[in-house]
Amino acid sequence: MERKCEARLDRRMNQLAFPGKGVLRATKKSGKGEFVISDGFGKPIHSVKPAFQSARTRAKLPDLRIHDLRHTFASRLIDRGIPDRIVQKLLGHSTPGMTVRYTHPSDEALRRTVASLDRHPLSQIRLKVAEARATDRLEKSVVFNERVSH
Numbered sequence: 740m741e742r743k744c745e746a747r748l749d750r751r752m753n754q755l756a757f758p759g760k761g762v763l764r765a766t767k768k769s770g771k772g773e774f775v776i777s778d779g780f781g782k783p784i785h786s787v788k789p790a791f792q793s794a795r796t797r798a799k800l801p802d803l804r805i806h807d808l809r810h811t812f813a814s815r816l817i818d819r820g821i822p823d824r825i826v827q828k829l830l831g832h833s834t835p836g837m838t839v840r841y842t843h844p845s846d847e848a849l850r851r852t853v854a855s856l857d858r859h860p861l862s863q864i865r866l867k868v869a870e871a872r873a874t875d876r877l878e879k880s881v882v883f884n885e886r887v888s889h
Contacts, residue, residue, distance in 0.1 A: 814841075
């Protein structure tokens, strides 16, 4: 079981690209303890909950759960245009359906998407056609009204 966890950790660490990656690798090789997250004496920290609750209180986010951070991570990646398959891999999901459950488009992303339709060349053509039809109907209406009133 321990080897399986180590292999999974190695696989996940290979996917990481952040400044702390070197620290994690050095910690693992240093022999200062077998745990990546430990107290100052090399003893394992069994739960990050107390530290998270303290940070959550200071940030005035009483309803935030640690798991919510996974949803935020996934949603922000999608909002930045990262392909779904990449997000799926980063989250460690085996199916695209699970990743979809984790992603929630922001209101801003929805607004940008709808606004992009207005910039599409076909939308511009349709708008001009609609304006021309409206102008044509208005002109016909004026001519008709002039005929009827005379």
